[in-house]
Amino acid sequence: MDKPLHGVRVIELGLAVAGPLAGQVLGDMGADVIKVEAPFARGRKPSEYVHPQSGEPAEDPWNRVPKFNELNRSKRSLILDLAKPDGREAILKLVERADVVLENYSSRVLGNLGIDYDVLSTRNPAIILVSMPGFGRTGPYASRVSYGPGIDAMSGLAHLSGYRDSGPIKPGNHYCDQNAGMMAALATMAALRHRRRTGQGQQVEVAMLDGGIQSVGETLVAASLGVHVSPRQGSRSDWMAPHGVFRCTGDDRWVAIAVTDDAAWLRLCEAIGRADLAAEESLHSVDGRLACQDRLEGALTEWCATRDNYEVQHLLQACGVSAGAVITPSEILTDPHLVARGSHPFVQHPSTGPSPVPAVAWHFQEHPVPPEIPAPKFGADNDAVLHDLLGLSTDEIARLRAQEIVMDSPKKGG
Amino acid sequence: MSVMGPLDGIRVLELAQGVSGPFCGKLMAGLGASVVKVEPPDGDFARWLPPRVPASSPSEGSALFHHLNTSKKSITLDILRPEGRALLAGLIDRWADMVITSFSPSEAEELGLTFQQLSTSSPAIVVVSVTDFGDTGPYAGYVGSELAALALGGYLYLTGESDREPLKPWGYQAQYHAGLHASNGAVAAILRAEATGAGDQVDVSTVEAASFLASAAPGWAFFYKEEPSRVGNRLANLDPKQFYPSTMRPCRDGWVHAHGNIREPSLMELLMESPELSRPELVAEPKGHADEIDAIMDRWLAKHDRAEVVELAQTLRIPFTEVFTHDEVIDDPHLNGRGSFRSIEHPAIGVAKYPHAPIKFSKTPWSTDAAPLLGEHTDEVLSGILGLAAPEVGEIRSRGVA
Numbered sequence: 050m051d052k053p054l055h056g057v058r059v060i061e062l063g064l065a066v067a068g069p070l071a072g073q074v075l076g077d078m079g080a081d082v083i084k085v086e087a088p089f090a091r092g093r094k095p096s097e098y099v100h101p102q103s104g105e106p107a108e109d110p111w112n113r114v115p116k117f118n119e120l121n122r123s124k125r126s127l128i129l130d131l132a133k134p135d136g137r138e139a140i141l142k143l144v145e146r147a148d149v150v151l152e153n154y155s156s157r158v159l160g161n162l163g164i165d166y167d168v169l170s171t172r173n174p175a176i177i178l179v180s181m182p183g184f185g186r187t188g189p190y191a192s193r194v195s196y197g198p199g200i201d202a203m204s205g206l207a208h209l210s211g212y213r214d215s216g217p218i219k220p221g222n223h224y225c226d227q228n229a230g231m232m233a234a235l236a237t238m239a240a241l242r243h244r245r246r247t248g249q250g251q252q253v254e255v256a257m258l259d260g261g262i263q264s265v266g267e268t269l270v271a272a273s274l275g276v277h278v279s280p281r282q283g284s285r286s287d288w289m290a291p292h293g294v295f296r297c298t299g300d301d302r303w304v305a306i307a308v309t310d311d312a313a314w315l316r317l318c319e320a321i322g323r324a325d326l327a328a329e330e331s332l333h334s335v336d337g338r339l340a341c342q343d344r345l346e347g348a349l350t351e352w353c354a355t356r357d358n359y360e361v362q363h364l365l366q367a368c369g370v371s372a373g374a375v376i377t378p379s380e381i382l383t384d385p386h387l388v389a390r391g392s393h394p395f396v397q398h399p400s401t402g403p404s405p406v407p408a409v410a411w412h413f414q415e416h417p418v419p420p421e422i423p424a425p426k427f428g429a430d431n432d433a434v435l436h437d438l439l440g441l442s443t444d445e446i447a448r449l450r451a452q453e454i455v456m457d458s459p460k461k462g463g
Numbered sequence: 464m465s466v467m468g469p470l471d472g473i474r475v476l477e478l479a480q481g482v483s484g485p486f487c488g489k490l491m492a493g494l495g496a497s498v499v500k501v502e503p504p505d506g507d508f509a510r511w512l513p514p515r516v517p518a519s520s521p522s523e524g525s526a527l528f529h530h531l532n533t534s535k536k537s538i539t540l541d542i543l544r545p546e547g548r549a550l551l552a553g554l555i556d557r558w559a560d561m562v563i564t565s566f567s568p569s570e571a572e573e574l575g576l577t578f579q580q581l582s583t584s585s586p587a588i589v590v591v592s593v594t595d596f597g598d599t600g601p602y603a604g605y606v607g608s609e610l611a612a613l614a615l616g617g618y619l620y621l622t623g624e625s626d627r628e629p630l631k632p633w634g635y636q637a638q639y640h641a642g643l644h645a646s647n648g649a650v651a652a653i654l655r656a657e658a659t660g661a662g663d664q665v666d667v668s669t670v671e672a673a674s675f676l677a678s679a680a681p682g683w684a685f686f687y688k689e690e691p692s693r694v695g696n697r698l699a700n701l702d703p704k705q706f707y708p709s710t711m712r713p714c715r716d717g718w719v720h721a722h723g724n725i726r727e728p729s730l731m732e733l734l735m736e737s738p739e740l741s742r743p744e745l746v747a748e749p750k751g752h753a754d755e756i757d758a759i760m761d762r763w764l765a766k767h768d769r770a771e772v773v774e775l776a777q778t779l780r781i782p783f784t785e786v787f788t789h790d791e792v793i794d795d796p797h798l799n800g801r802g803s804f805r806s807i808e809h810p811a812i813g814v815a816k817y818p819h820a821p822i823k824f825s826k827t828p829w830s831t832d833a834a835p836l837l838g839e840h841t842d843e844v845l846s847g848i849l850g851l852a853a854p855e856v857g858e859i860r861s862r863g864v865a
Contacts, residue, residue, distance in 0.1 A: 051655070051658075051659070052655075053651035053652065053654045053655040054651070054654065066678075074647060078651045115679065115682040115683060115685075115686045115687075116679045116682070118682075119678075119679055119682045184797065185801050185803075185823070187800070187801040188796075188797040188798070188800040188801035188803075189796055189797045189800055190797040191797075191801075193777050193782075193784070194724075194777065194780055194781075194782040195720075195722070195782045195784050196709070196722060196782055198696070198698070198709060198720060198722070199720045199722055199782055199783070199784035200784070201720075202711060202718075202719075202720035202784050202785065202786040202787070203720075203784050203785060203786075203787050203792075203795075204787070204792065205787055205788065205789035205791075205792040206632070206633060206634075206636075207696075207711060207718075207720070207786050208718075208786055208787060208788045208789060209633035209634065209789060210622070210630065210631075210632045210633040211630070212623070212624075212627065212630060215624070216711065216713060216718060217696075217711055217718055217786050218622070218623060218624070218630060218695060218696060218711075219696050219711065219720075220618075220622050220632035220636055220676070221618060221620075221621030221622040221632075221676070221677070221680075221693065221694075221699065222621060222676060222677065222678045222679070222680070222699060223678070224632070224636065224676065227640070227675070227676060227678065228639075228640070228643065231640070231643045231644060231647060232643065232821050232822060234647050235490065235494075235643070235646055235647050235650060235822070236822040236824070238647070238650040238651060238654060239468075239469035239470055239494045239650060239822075239824075240469055240824065240827075241654065242469050242470060242650070242653070242654060242657075243469035243824075243826070243827055245654075245657075249826055251824055251825045251826040251827070252824075252825040253822060253823070253824050253825070254822070254823040255821065255822050255823075256803075256823070258797075258798070258803070259798075259803050259818070259819075259820065259821045259822075259823070260821040262792060262798070262803065262818040263639070263818050263821050264634065264635075264636055264639045265633065265634060265789060265792075266530035266531075266817065266818045267514055267525075267526045267527035267529075267530045267531075267634065268514065268526075268634070268789040269530075269789060269792060269793050269804075269816065269817070269818055270514075270516070270526040270529055270530045270815050270816065270817055271514035271516055271526035272789055272790050272792075272793045273793050273804075273806075273815045273816035274516045274517070274526070274812065274813070274815050276514055276515070276516050276517075276526065277789075277790060278513075278514050278789070280633070280788070280789070283630065283631070284610065284628075284629075284630060284631035286610075287513050287514075288512055288513055289608070292610060294610075294614075294619070294628045294629050294630075294631070295628075296628065301692065303614075303619075303620070303628060303629055304614070305610045305611055305613065305614035305619060305629075305631075306610075307608035307609075307610040307611055309606065309608055313606070362615075366602075366605050366606060369606055370606060371605070371606040371607060371608040371610070371611045372606075372611060373605075373610070373611035373612070373614035373615035374614060374615065375614045375619050375620045375629050376614065376615060376616075376617045376620060377617065377620050377684070377690050378617060378620070378621070378677060378680035378681045378683065378684040378690055378691050379681065379684035379685070379690055380617065381616075381617040381674050381677055381680070381681040381684075382681050382684070382685060384615065384617075385600075385601050386596065386600045386601050386602040386615065386670065387600075387615075387616075387617075387670070387671070387674055389599065389600040389601060390597055390599065390600045390668065390670075390671055392671045392674050392675075393674070393681055401686070404682070404685075404686075405681055405682055405685050406682075407674065407675050407677075407678065407681070407682075408671075408675075409644055409647065409648070409675065410640075410641055410644040410645075410667055410668060410669075410671035410672040410674075410675050411591075411644050411645060411647065411648030411665050411666065411667045412597075412648075412665070412666045412667075413648070413651075413652060413663045413664070413665055414578065414598075414663065414664035414665070414666055415578065415661070415662075415663045415664060416655070416661070416663055
């Protein structure tokens with residue numbers, strides 16, 4: 050059975066995280082995603098061009114950047130210098146044969162390259178242009194520059210997160226980038242449905258900051274009514290207790306325990322052999338437990354300290370208490386549940402061999418679409434796109450190569 | 464005729480409670496789908512969660528619920544009773560294109576809410592199940608929570624300071640992300656169902672959404688044989704030559720996210736009038752000297768206000784931003800100026816401000832309307848969709864089924 054986006058063609062002008070992620074999701078869903086890369090893309094510094102296995106320089110280091118490869122599976126690669134007139138003309142020809150253009154350049158770049166929505170829609174009135182600016186094209190910060198973590202900061206998420214005695218701490222990696230990428234994939238599919246029904250293309254803006262504030266929306270609705278939540282509560286909850294992260298045996302090994310209701314509290318007491326705590330009437334309600342969290346956390350700290358984190362997880366879950374080992378990045382690839390779910394399948398990459406890729410968090414049970422196509426090598430599809438799709442002659446393609454508009458290995462510098 | 468959202472005409476029954484499934488439903492409703500929330504008689508449990516705001520009735524006092532359930536209708540139905548289940552079956556049969564659930568596989572089976580069961584009469588139906596651990600796998604029967612999903616997804620380990628315990632990000636980030644993934648899966652499945660007539664069961668787990676947020680970390684561990692750890696507010700990368708700063712630091716009156724200009728790192732020296740920042744060892748291995756760079760920045764930042772720092776930096780195209788408090792976010796001139804919030808009146812809590820469109824379409828609207836009162840649309844839906852007369856609906860209500 051065809052994949053959901055079978056027959057859809059996407060031109061991706063994506064850099065860093067959000068744009069490539071959106072393109073990758075659409076590729077997973079079956080779209081023909083052509084990533085148009087600048088001649089010097091895939092890492093600006095030699096330090097990013099390292100052979101991942103041995104640390105020795107390889108013949109094609111630019112094809113071995115894990116951070117690139119994990120965000121660019123399920124795509125084809127075309128290298129095109131859009132700043133040169135013939136490069137611009139080539140992408141406009143491509144847009145005539147595409148359904149979607151996806152980009153996360155800084156807000157002025159498309160205009161500077163002469164390929165903004167007005168130009169694209171003249172060449173293809175039904176085109177859908179999806180842009181992912183940090184702040185959007187309107188409003189006082191429209192011309193600001195920022196990366197994903199700067200948006201985590203502005204959304205309120207970093208202010209709210211933190212230890213009880215610390216300053217603001219952003220969530221790991223780049224939350225708002227990934228959030229924006231997934232929002233953009235959703236936006237694209239929704240716009241495709243509108244087009245299917247009406248024939249209309251449109252311009253779509255997915256500002257990272259607009260997506261970021263959704264994830265803390267409850268604090269904003271409350272603040273607008275004069276109710277202000279207390280930021281930086283560590284790992285505590287305001288409606289569950291105890292609720293925290295506890296050290297286990299081994300180096301940097303931890304377990305997370307959440308007592309989700311009053312019955313779970315009694316089950317926990319039994320599991321950890323603390324009949325004395327179970328007998329305390331005041332602890333039978335969450336309000337009572339919230340009032341003495343230090344003491345309850347102390348009991349769990351003591352009990353966990355001599356145990357392995359997976360052991361705690363199994364013991365407590367067997368008693369119906371929500372607990373989970375705090376697994377490390379390498380354990381993401383070995384944890385039995387994530388492995389069984391197929392969260393990080395291995396694809397065979399032509400340069401790095403078997404490579405783990407993070408799959409999306411949804412699985413179609415009837416018509417599964419597991420990730421199968423590894424990230425393309427630099428310019429791997431130059432000829433297929435230019436010749437087979439655009440119908441350029443061998444001479445024309447050779448001319449583009451001679452002008453360094455089309456490249457098969459990255460230009461120095463950039 | 465007014466222009467409708469891109470998912471206009473898609474009819475969604477939402478049986479999910481809490482955060483992840485309802486966030487999926489909220490996004491579908493925002494995009495123009497008709498979403499009817501089927502709540503148990505005492506309501507979605509999120510109605511009882513904090514933050515609590517003053518409300519005319521306790522079931523209407525959760526800001527979390529209000530945010531997660533904009534633009535939906537609500538009916539109450541006791542689906543644990545056969546009569547309630549029969550009414551639900553009628554709604555699915557006559558009306559729904561998609562169902563969102565948060566039941567365990569065995570509960571769903573018992574309620575007749577799996578694709579296998581529903582597809583005999585509705586082959587194009589899309590059933591989206593959003594749970595903490597998913598419908599399959601060794602932990603499928605686990606007691607879930609945001610915290611356990613973050614832990615077992617590997618995202619918790621990556622948040623916080625390297626010399627302290629892993630830290631839970633504020634709120635429900637894993638569940639929000641699961642809801643966002645679920646909405647992607649839902650729309651993809653709908654596009655296929657509309658084209659082919661074949662629906663699907665979409666199995667979404669919060670634990671995998673959390674592991675997705677761990678992003679490059681497992682790949683790094685696999686390729687470089689090194690375990691990336693927590694890095695506070697810095698970027699996760701063990702390479703001392705990596706770019707720096709990218710972190711959060713305090714100014715005189717608040718915090719900034721301090722990030723250099725990657726193409727022109729030397730602009731930082733200009734901003735902070737500090738030649739020290741251009742010392743050869745700092746330039747050669749910025750990440751390796753992060754503590755030293757922080758100390759230099761802190762001396763300058765302590766003498767300046769946050770607004771001044773961000774403005775100066777942005778003028779130089781250095782991507783500094785403010786660390787806004789949530790109270791500042793709600794009043795921010797940019798977000799307010801571009802319509803990122805919408806003020807809506809709700810009969811139980813009055814006028815509040817809600818985050819509005821995360822996606823702005825040039826030709827189709829985004830919908831953010833007030834969340835429904837508990838059971839507000841029970842009569843309308845039971846009579847409108849199932850064709851029940853008012854006395855019949857009254858009977859159903861009096862028996863406590865609706």
